[in-house]
Amino acid sequence: MPMHRQPEPDLGGPDMSWIVPLAVMTVVVVIGLGVLMAVAHRSEGWPIIAFLAKPAAPVAAAIQLGLGGVAGAIGVTYARRGYRHWRGELSGGIPSALFGAVIAVAALFAAIELISAAW
DSSP: OOOOOOOOOOOSOOOOTTHHHHHHHHHHHHHHHHHHHHHHOOTTOOOHHHHHOOOOHHHHHHHHHHHHHHHHHHHHHHHHHHHHHHHTSSTTHHHHHHHHHHHHHHHHHHHHHHHHHHO
């Protein structure tokens, strides 16, 4: 006999189903960033442009800021996708949501390092 989930009764209150996925994604991202900042952070950041070429300082800073912005946008996109996976708006469920959170952590950490190298 297959087991079926009983629908939850509607109590007439406001829809608060967005709180749990938001809280989980926030906690995963904050803890992940905290661990990476404690373990792998360099105060001078990642001077990617200095490895590739030797442009003038303002040009290098602008390129580093741009790369950091792109990495930050990727991180926010993956965090949002993880949130949507958790809520069931996208297929994949909770494992896909947590994977999205891990990718968001990596991208946001890269953004922090790239932007700190621009200063």
